[in-house]
Amino acid sequence: MFIRLVASALLFIGCNVVAQLADESPLVIPNIKGAVVVDGVLDEPQWQAAKVITLNYVVRPHENTTPPVTTEVRIFEDDKTLYIGFVAQDPDPQSIRAFYRDRDKVWSEDLVGFKLDTFNDSRLAYQFFTNAYGIQADSIQNEMTGRESDSWNAIWDSAGQITATGYQVEFAIPLRILNFKEGENDKIWGAEFVRFYPREDRYRISNVPTDRNNSCNLCQLGDVSGFKQAKQGQNLALVPTLVVAKGRSREPETSLDWDNSDNQEVGLDVSWGITPEVSLQATLNPDFSQVESDVAQLSINNTNALFFSERRPFFLENADYFSSNYNLVYTRNINAPDYGVKVTGRQDDHSLGVFVANDESTTFLIPGNLGSSVAELTEESNNLAVRYRYDHSSDFSVGVVGTARESDNYHNYVYALDSKYQITEQDTLRVQWVGSQTQYPTTLYEDFSGETRLRLQKDDAFSGQALRVNYRHNEANWRFKADHFRNDKDFRADLGFQRGIDRNTSVIGGGYRWYSENSWWNRIEVFGDWDIAHSDAGELLRREVEITTSVRGRWQSRFELGFKGRDQVGLRQNPDSLKVDGNTTLFEENSASVFFEMRPTSSLYFALFSRVGDQIDFENNRLGKQLNINPRMNLSLGKHLQLNVRHNYSNLDVDGQQLFTANLTDARLTYQFDQRQFLRLIVVYSDIERNLDNYLVDTTDIHSSSRSLGTQLLYSYKVNPLTKFFIGFADSGYQNDDVSTRRVAEQSVFMKMSYAWLN
Known part of the structure; x- marks a missing residue:
């Protein structure tokens, strides 16, 4: 009897091990030749021979539960193109949320798509999605910075149609638009196939389960194998443009x-x-x-310069190659170039980005510790940015950044070293050190007053440094952060967007989350942080405590209630001195805020943010009472x-x-x-x-x-x-x-x- 029990136990363990190994083995994508018409109808014989998988996990807002709808994915390639078809079943096709929109404007709708990490190193992933009408949305996910950007636009084909049982979508992705390492063997890429199903909740349905305790998203992609004969070619595009205005x-x-x-x-x-x-x-x-x-x-x-997102295609293309902890490359600073050249690429564990552009004029920020201004020179400038990163492993990366701006009487050179270390699945450390050398035109200060004037009064070139340290711990139920930022008084990053210098800030915070799968709410979080900022001389600039409670619930709703208390210095009483102590008033500000958003139907989204409480009147350097109301509706x-x-x-x-x-x-x-x-x-x-x-x-x-x-x-x-x-x-x-x-x-x-x- 004992032997039988042992044998049964060993057989059970063995079966589970085999099942796990099968789940972890690469998904083999077949190579099938023949023409396919991308029309949203999967009726060619190639689709019948394609690899078929189903999406079996709801990974958000729940954790790996059974989906409420069935989704089938068919996949094959023909050496030049990756073909993917989705058959998305829906019990009520009239409720499908799909509209005719411009590219990248469909993220809130019914979507199907996939992620591809073509180097399989958990650093970058391409994302391709469409709604039920085949309207495209694509983006780049950057695990190094933790950000996604839909500014990347590639040329690929898609088509979709709503049917009596749901909807169908076809993708045709030319392999030449992807960066990958060529070779004669099968390639193994990271991949995930996804459906967004927005109803009362917005379900994210995947073919792979997700571990909430793992803060690395791209580390959890599945593997796909194939593309043995895939070649990229020259991928050459010549685009003449004409402007008449x-x-x-x-x-x-x-x-x-x-x-x-x-x-x-x-x-x-x-x-x-x-x-x-x-x-x-x-x-x-x-x-x-x-x-x-x-x-x-x-x-x-407002005492600070405004930030505007980049929209111009040349600067948006492969912009992620230049990203780092500090925003050292803010291309909106380059206003009217006559030319621009950019080279980007990856080879094994190395990635590189370089761009050069001139500008008819020269615009840059003059930062301070109580405000910032914008300066413009009527001199043509030359601009350079270089970014290199070495991925030692999936856990550790180091990189360097260099930027330069030069005109006749001005220059700014920046050099930086940064790293990211994934200590554990839950713990991430990012560190960046930056140095700079700057020279201003000797008479530029005459056009300004106050702090800006004093920051510009430099007879010779000067050098400065900055340091940024970010630690994150993220588990399913709680998270913690600790940050330190130091920008000394002579640090400048004029090709980037840095509004604060002579400022040293420390932040510590954390929060706890509760989840529910059977209630009107699906997540509640309480989060708080404390931060303090001093000048290089140790003078207090700000001390703040903030706590926020947020609830996510049905109808894709989110409600946040926040309270903030801070001590904040006002403007300098003597504008001809950079001193803070004895030259400013320390005001005590207390305020409350509320944010609410909801998508009750497919046709309506609305949100409201409001803040009430104390606010410094910077024009007259005294404390007032503010009321801000910011509604939004689509x-x-x-x-x-x-x-x-x-x-x-x-x-x-x-x-x-x-x-x-x-x-x-x-x-x-x-x-x-x-x-x-x-x-x-x-x-x-x-x-x-x-x-x-x-x-x-x-x-x-x-x-x-x-x-x-x-x-x-x-x-x-x-x-x-x-x-x-x-x-x-x-x-x-x-x-x-x-x-x-x-x-x-x-x-x-x-x-x-x-x-x-x-x-």
């Missing part, structure tokens, strides 16, 4: 006469796969002006029309009286005809009212009332990310104490077109 501007306060301008530019963009692992992008005579307006931001009572009117509205209401009262009330509205109405074309109307309205009687400073240059209105009408037709056509009209105008009615100050009409020749 006409505009006019004026200053209504002084004259109603128009100054006219014309712009006709012919340029060329080049993309070339030098080797299977290394690619080159170049641009000649580009027009780098914005096609679409940035999302409007309110800058009143409303779909049918399958083609969408309205997006953001509003920012900000009110500050001091000594029981209003100081200012500001309203800013950004509204965008888009009609998406099909996958390729849309018509968009953008309206941005600003209204600021000030009570000048409540100001302590000279109000000669301050308007009691100022309003502005800007509009843009844009038509876009995109064959693919490189072949596209834009035509649009934009104008902006304002009124204030000196201009009694709204007067248009700027108008422009423009056309841009590009065509890609691919090889």
Whole structure:
């Protein structure tokens, strides 16, 4: 009897070991030849011979539970193209959330797609997704920085259709758009196949289970094997561009006469796969002006420069190669180059990114410890960025970054060393040290006042250093962080975006999470942190405690309640001294905030953030009472029309009286005809009212009332990310104490077109 029990136990253990080994073995992708029409119908014989898998795990918001719907994936390749078909069953096809949208604008809808780590080193992964209509969304996931970016746009084919039992989607991914190591043997890549099923909850359904206790996401991909004969080719794209624009501007306060301008530019963009692992992008005579307006931001009572995301394709392509803990490469600083060249690539454990570009002018931040400003030189500059990373193992990476900006009377050189160490599955340490050398034009300080003027008063070149240390512990139920940032008074990173110097900050925080799979809520988290900041001289700049409680629940809802208490110094009383102690007032600010978002139907998303409490009046250096209300709404009117509205209401009262009330509205109405074309109307309205009687400073240059209105009408037709056509009209105008009615100050009409020749 005992022998039988032992034998049975050994047999049970052996079967489980075999099953685990089978689960861990690579998924073999068959090589099948023959033409396939990408139309959303999986009716070619190749699909019947394809490898078939099912998505068996809900990995979010639950942990590896049984999915509420069935999803089948079919996969094969033919040496040149990877074909993937999804058959997504749905018990109620009328509830499928799918709309006609522009590329990368479908992330909240019913989606199917996959991740590919073509080097299988858990560093970078390509992501390809579409909604039920085949509208594309692609991105790069960077495990080194912990960020995802959908600014990467590749040329691939997809098609989808809703059926009586759900929907079907076909993907055709040309292997030439991927970076991978060629060879004569089967290649083993990391992969995950995913379906997003948004209903009351937004289910993320996968073919591989996820361990919440493992903070490394890409380490948990499954393996796929195949692509033995895959070749990349030269992947050469020549993209000539044409820009035709006409505009006019004026200053209504002084004259109603128009100054006219014309712009006709012919340029060329080049993309070339030098080797299977290394690619080159170049641009000649580009027009780098914005096609679409940035999302409007309110800058009143703000002592720091505003941040705007990069949108220009040349700088977005392979931008992840230049990322590190510090934002040392912020390409919006380069405004109007005549040329740009970029080389990026990976070889074994090495990755490299280099770009060079000139600029007709030179714009950079002048940072401080109580604020920052923007300086602009009318001198042409040359700009260089270099990023190298060595991945010693899946747990440890080191890298270097170098940037340079030079003009006739100015330069800034930056050199940095960074590393990431995955200590355990739960513990991650990131460290970066940065050095810089800078020289300003000797008379530049004369254009500024206060702290900025003092930071610019440098007769010779000067050097500075910065250090950033981040530790993260992340488990299923709790997380912990500890950070230290040190930017000394002479540190500058002018090609990057660094608003603070002469500032040393330490942060410690942690939180605990509860999960539920059978309630109206699926996750509750309580998180708090404490931070303190000093100048290089040890003077207190800020001390803050913050605690937040968040609840995620049905209808894809999230509710957060936060409380913040901090001691914060105001502006310097003597602007001709950089001293803080004895030269500033330490204010005690206490505030509460609430955030709520929900997607109750497929057609409606809304969110609201509000903060109430104390706020420093930086204009007059005293404490006031703030009320900020920031609602946001996305409303779909049918399958083609969408309205997006953001509003920012900000009110500050001091000594029981209003100081200012500001309203800013950004509204965008888009009609998406099909996958390729849309018509968009953008309206941005600003209204600021000030009570000048409540100001302590000279109000000669301050308007009691100022309003502005800007509009843009844009038509876009995109064959693919490189072949596209834009035509649009934009104008902006304002009124204030000196201009009694709204007067248009700027108008422009423009056309841009590009065509890609691919090889």
